[in-house]
Amino acid sequence: MRDGAVNLGGRTIWSGANFSLEPGTVTAVLGPNGAGKSTLLNVILGLAPLSEGSLEVLGASPHRGNRAVGLLAQSRHADELSTITARDYVGLGYDGPRFGWRRDKTKDEVVARALAMTGTTSFADRPLRTLSGGQRQRAALAHATVFEPRLLLLDEPLAGLDLTAQAEIVDLIHLIRTTTGAGVLVVAHDLNPLAPLVDQVLWIARRQVRSGAINDVVNEEVLSDLYGHPIEIIVTPRGRRVIVGLEEEFAHPHPHGHDHSNELAHEHLGDLYTDPSA
């Protein structure tokens, strides 16, 4: 994308977007709630237009229905209720957009391959609503990758998962990008579980999109600036870096957050201090 900007209803969502995604790499999109992360996905999908600048998606202008772009959507409202099986859901990724009755002979084979790659096969014939969060996310990844897309967009793929499931999905994303060579764009609010995978970070703050290598972005100064409140990075004894302070952003979003440091301090106290008389 070159000098990309988006206006919606006369308001600039963000501007100054300059970045490119390389095949086989993972790019994380960070930013406070409401910063326009989903808008960025919609622009790439051809669902929202750029008001300035230009964008090339896999050598063409973005257009709807591009099979070479796969999407794992954030909220699939039918998940909790849906009686359809994981296999049928993946099948919809294959021929769901097609009107009429014609059926492809290759469909079953392609669907089975996507199920196998994502480790979904063993529970493929169970209804989505009986699956665990991690299993559903595997099925959703199979759905998104049924055509082995060259660009894979993941909207909050780890939201609502426990730590084990998060680690499994991170491994699976790694597997997909190495086996298919797809470029992956992940919208995430917590960078920690994804950090080992991420090559590049796009961050959206104050209506600007900036990009950088993960090591340039993951420092306290940049992240604190990005979220408008203090963020700390702790290095564990084994050398892992953990970002602290983002949890509050999502538990209590402060879209215009300037000076909430006192409030945050209280929240921290609340976590650590339990009144013995209570």
Added chain:
Amino acid sequence: MSLHELVALSFVQHAFYAVTAVALAAGAVGYFVVLRRQAFAAHAIGHVGFAGAAGAVWLGLSPVVGLLAFCVGAGLLIGLGGAKLDDRDAVVGVTLTAALGLGVLFISLYSGYANATYSILFGQILGVSWGDVGLVALLSLLVVVAVSVIYRPLLFVSIDAQSAASRGLSARKLSLAFLLLLAVTTVVAIQVVGVLLVFSLLVAPAAAAEVITNRPLRALALSSALALASAWLGLFFGVWLGGPVSFWITALSSVSYLAARLVNARREHRARCVVA
């Protein structure tokens, strides 16, 4: 009169063809009503149809004309006004109540209402003419063909609207198309079971089918089959034993849902025992 003679009566044959066509259409559309959880919209469209039929009777027209105009209008209104899931209930509710008010007005204006009102509310399939059968069959066929054409995309947007949008499908257009099909289906179903009992063909068989199978195509076919069985048996019992046909259809389709739930509960219980 023997059963053989009863079945040979022309009005019974008219009814047979009409319920067959209607049940197939209602079963298929009903699957999506249940899947998309739009029972309230289906309910409202039927009641709006009541106002249309009452208005048509008052103007001296065939009730079907009023039904078609009002049901399709309600489908459009709900589809265009309630595109966002959040305000859908409010739009449906207001449409419903406004139309019922109109219906009351039309009834009060028309002096000889009792009979016409009764048949709109509770159905009077044994009174249909050949002309009605032709219209009902044509509209039902239209619905069945349309559902078979939009089946996969409609299923896709119902299950995962965002992914479907990214693949080029418009949830808004498909939702509107579905509501129009629902409106036409409601019109034909009202001919058989009336406004108040429309769910006996539109919701109960589909709900039973969804309990029995997880596969969309099978559920759709099963829903139509159950609607058809309820309609045929209901007509048969109504003619043979007496009592309103719409009562029999409602009773049978409700029992089929209950039976499906019981069978499913036993199946799940057994599955749990095997695991334990």
